[in-house]
Amino acid sequence: MSKIEFDPRFWHNIQGPFEMDVSRRFEYDEDSLELIRRWLRLHDSQVEVIVEVGSGSGYFTEKLVEMTHGQAKIVCVEPDDVLRRYAETKLAGKAEFLSGYVEDLPLPSDYADLTVCHILLHNLPDIYKAVREMVRVTRKGGIVAAIEPAIGSFHYYPDETLNKLIEKVQKAFGKSVWELRTKLMKYPREKPWIYKPAYYVKVFHECGLTEIEIHGILSVFLLSDPRRSRNQIIEWLKDRLKVLKETEKQDYVILKRGGLSKQEITRYRQKYRQYLEKLIKKPELISETHEMEITSRILILGLKRE
Ligand SMILES: C[S@@+](CC[C@H](N)C(=O)[O-])C[C@H]1O[C@@H](n2cnc3c(N)ncnc32)[C@H](O)[C@@H]1O
Known part of the structure; x- marks a missing residue:
């Protein structure tokens, strides 16, 4: 096995x-998946x-699995045992x-x-x-594609204090994880590709891919959107509360390293917990709540030369 500078076998410690x-x-949503399906040529029986x-x-x-209606053979490669086994159980046989x-x-080589x-x-x-290795395992004329964050994500809560705390939490999280990587592993201090979609295109070109395309996906989620059932939303709020409880130890370690004080972490966790519990207890408030998330992704794809 060739040398790998970054050993991500413990990724689940950052995010389970x-x-x-x-x-x-x-x-x-369905519309975005239909676009992704088209861009990746998943309707193509080839x-x-x-x-x-x-x-x-x-x-x-x-x-x-959904986009191919279970018709394609899907082979996943993942170094973290905890994550891989979870996925394996969830998608057994698929x-x-x-x-x-x-x-x-x-x-x-030329497998996919x-x-x-x-x-x-x-x-x-x-x-x-x-990308070179992704190209190697793809057949000539086949597609190599990546979906990556484009310009960041934004999450708004109907509570200014919580918004400010969450903004700090996100910054501290990013700083902590990246600094740890640069310290423990051979990570560049500069991050030329983060939120710079054109960089991926340059890499795709230089790795010999042809007919390169880039697409954007902007997902906007509104908690009070009436198209989702109340039960679905309540279940999601409960799952978020469960995640919050499970990540207590991890939050104090990661966020402290990113520069947040113990008091700030406690305050964020308290405020966020109260917000979730209030909506779970009084679901009638969901339709008046403007919690919103905006996520931006780019999809880059290129063909392996014949
Ligand atoms: C941000 S997560 C995304 C996981 C999944 N693709 C998703 O969208 O939910 C990044 C994933 O890449 C994996 N990873 C990190 N470095 C890797 C590497 N060198 N080779 C393969 N996988 C890696 C991590 O273990 C983790 O599962």
Whole structure:
């Protein structure tokens, strides 16, 4: 196995599998999935074998199963045992799961019709290594694609104090995780690709891909949107409360390292818990609540030369 600078086998310590699924539960609606399906040519019967790298909790794998109506063979590669096993249990019989790194995939060359990742490149120390390896396992004429954060995400709560605290929490989280990576692993201090979509296109070009396309997906979620059932929303609020309880220890370690004081962390956790509990107790308030999330992603794809 070639040398890997970043060993992500403990990714679940930063974000556990349940938290991963809960936080993205409503990200893509039917319309977005239809667009992704079209861009990735998933309606094409020639897309028989799909490789997903960095599949984590299987969040995007589930979408792939849905978008292909279970007709394609989906092989996922993920180095974190906890995340991979969670996904394996959730998607038993619908996808195969292998342990491995995107920089050194345990698959033969020219294997897949489509090789895809969802929020992976954004986190890597060397994107070139990853994309070259994705190209290797893809057949000639096949597609290599990545869906990555475009310009960040924004979450608004109907409570200014909570908004300010959450803004601080997000900054501290990012700082803490990235600093740890630069300290413990060979991560560049500069992050030339973070929120710079054009950088991915440059990498795709330089890795020999052709007919490159880039698309944008803007997902806007409003808690009070009447198209979602009340029960679905209550279940989601309860799951978020469960995640909050499960991540207590992790919050104090990660956020403290990112510069938040113990008091600030406690205050954020209290405020957020109270917000969730209030809505769970009084669901009639949901229709008047303007909690909103905006998530921006780009989808880059290119063809492997014949
Ligand atoms: C932000 S998570 C995204 C997970 C999943 N694709 C999703 O969208 O929910 C990043 C994932 O990439 C995995 N990962 C990180 N470095 C990796 C590497 N070098 N090779 C393969 N996977 C990696 C992590 O273990 C984690 O599961």
